[in-house]
Amino acid sequence: xxxxxxxxxxxxxxxxxxxxxxxxxxxxxxxxxxxxxxxxxxxxxxxxxxxxxxxxxxxxxxxxxxxxxxxxxxxxxxxxxxxxxxxxxxxxxxxxxxxxxxxxxxxxxxxxxxxxxxxxxxxxxxxxxxxxxxxxxxxxxxxxxxxxxxxxxxxxxxxxxxxxxxxxxxxxxxxxxxxxxxxxxxxxxxxxxxxxxxxxxxxxxxxxxxxxxxxxxxxxxxxxxxxxxxxxxxxxxxxxxxxxxxxxxxxxxxxxxxxxxxxxxxxxxxxxxxxxxxxxxxxxxxxxxxxxxxxxxxxxxxxxxxxxxxxxxxxxxxxxxxxxxxxxxxxxxx
Ligand SMILES: *[C@@H]1O[C@H](CO)[C@@H](O)[C@H](O)[C@H]1NC(C)=O
Ligand SMILES: *[C@@H]1O[C@H](CO)[C@@H](O)[C@H](O)[C@H]1NC(C)=O
Ligand SMILES: *[C@@H]1O[C@H](CO)[C@@H](O)[C@H](O)[C@H]1NC(C)=O
Ligand SMILES: *[C@@H]1O[C@H](CO)[C@@H](O)[C@H](O)[C@H]1NC(C)=O
Ligand SMILES: *[C@@H]1O[C@H](CO)[C@@H](O)[C@H](O)[C@H]1NC(C)=O
Ligand SMILES: *[C@@H]1O[C@H](CO)[C@@H](O)[C@H](O)[C@H]1NC(C)=O
Ligand SMILES: *[C@@H]1O[C@H](CO)[C@@H](O)[C@H](O)[C@H]1NC(C)=O
Ligand SMILES: CC(=O)N[C@H]1CO[C@H](CO)[C@@H](O)[C@@H]1O
Numbered sequence: 001x002x003x004x005x006x007x008x009x010x011x012x013x014x015x016x017x018x019x020x021x022x023x024x025x026x027x028x029x030x031x032x033x034x035x036x037x038x039x040x041x042x043x044x045x046x047x048x049x050x051x052x053x054x055x056x057x058x059x060x061x062x063x064x065x066x067x068x069x070x071x072x073x074x075x076x077x078x079x080x081x082x083x084x085x086x087x088x089x090x091x092x093x094x095x096x097x098x099x100x101x102x103x104x105x106x107x108x109x110x111x112x113x114x115x116x117x118x119x120x121x122x123x124x125x126x127x128x129x130x131x132x133x134x135x136x137x138x139x140x141x142x143x144x145x146x147x148x149x150x151x152x153x154x155x156x157x158x159x160x161x162x163x164x165x166x167x168x169x170x171x172x173x174x175x176x177x178x179x180x181x182x183x184x185x186x187x188x189x190x191x192x193x194x195x196x197x198x199x200x201x202x203x204x205x206x207x208x209x210x211x212x213x214x215x216x217x218x219x220x221x222x223x224x225x226x227x228x229x230x231x232x233x234x235x236x237x238x239x240x241x242x243x244x245x246x247x248x249x250x251x252x253x254x255x256x257x258x259x260x261x262x263x264x265x266x267x268x269x270x271x272x273x274x275x276x277x278x279x280x281x282x283x284x285x286x287x288x289x290x291x292x293x294x295x296x297x298x299x300x301x302x303x304x305x306x307x308x309x310x311x312x313x314x315x316x317x318x319x320x321x322x323x324x325x326x327x328x329x330x331x332x333x334x
Pocket of ligand 7: 274275276
């Protein structure tokens with residue numbers, strides 16, 4: 001009798017034990033799998049970033065002509081890249097100092113690259129980039145500032161100067177709210193439209209250097225030229241941008257502006273007409289504009305000035321003697 005009662009309990013006990021053993025295995029398998037996934041994801045993302053660079057490389061040809069007119073010296077940095085080696089050691093590539101699986105910098109300026117950058121390019125699989133410099137190459141046929149550039153939300157420095165981009169820059173430029181320097185100069189067929197520019201000045205709150213020489217800004221209202229939300233703006237260069245209209249006097253009161261060039265635009269305006277004008281400006285170029293009015297004695301307050309070019313503008317009256325106060329001046333055009 002007793003044995004008959006024990007048997008089902010024993011069976012149940014064995015069943016429970018084996019269930020526990022199996023589920024323990026399942027749990028530890030799951031844990032092991034989780035560990036594997038994170039480490040292999042790290043590994044994979046590294047492989048993927050190096051791969052992305054290799055594929056990026058293979059979308060271009062290398063030819064001296066591509067950097068011939070833009071660069072004093074050029075050499076093909078990608079020539080030293082080798083499939084199967086760690087891309088962190090390749091010329092022009094910088095990886096994160098701690099998380100060494102992340103590419104955070106790519107400097108291929110003046111590297112003789114020639115080809116079209118499409119929005120499906122694997123360059124856009126490098127979301128951790130802080131610095132990107134593709135200046136001085138020939139990306140002929142590459143449309144403006146592709147919307148895909150908007151994925152680089154961590155970028156602090158972007159340089160696409162003299163690289164043959166064309167068409168309107170897309171609104172996505174305003175996603176790059178951590179940009180400190182932006183150089184799009186020398187792309188003669190690149191247009192910067194009013195809406196994009198207004199978002200740019202509004203959203204790029206860390207901006208210090210903005211260089212847009214030789215781009216087409218003909219649709220921009222000069223009113224927005226003094227409307228930067230970044231109080232750190234130190235350098236603004238807009239030479240030959242096809243700008244027209246009246247520049248607000250506020251541009252001369254941007255608190256940290258040290259370098260300003262509005263040269264060769266159809267712009268009107270005056271210098272500040274107050275006796276107490278002070279400013280950190282060291283470089284001011286208003287040559288070949290329609291700036292007019294008198295040059296007041298207070299210009300002599302700008303004692304750090306090294307380059308002052310007011311030539312071929314429409315200033316009137318006599319040249320103030322206080323200009324002699326500008327003892328650091330190395331170039332002046334009046
Ligand atoms: C790099 O090498 C791997 C394996 O050797 C190959 O599958 C891949 O296509 C190569 N990539 C390029 C861009 O040559
Ligand atoms: C980089 O691209 C060039 C031109 O397409 C090619 O000749 C070279 O083999 C590529 N380098 C690597 C490492 O794949
Ligand atoms: C990338 O896009 C361009 C233009 O749309 C196309 O010609 C090219 O074949 C695409 N490349 C790949 C690898 O899908
Ligand atoms: C952008 O790169 C070009 C070419 O290397 C260089 O001449 C220029 O000074 C750079 N712009 C900035 C803002 O550093
Ligand atoms: C402006 O920046 C914010 C914060 O980075 C972002 O969420 C927003 O989409 C940006 N606006 C535009 C128009 O890009
Ligand atoms: C200046 O910026 C403010 C705030 O971003 C905006 O409301 C205003 O329309 C801007 N003015 C011009 C002329 O762009
Ligand atoms: C400069 O003078 C104007 C009046 O001409 C005055 O409103 C302003 O506060 C003065 N600024 C400084 C920095 O003294
Ligand atoms: C702060 C400063 O240097 N102010 C001078 C600016 O220039 C005018 C005219 O030369 C002087 O009167 C101010 O003292």
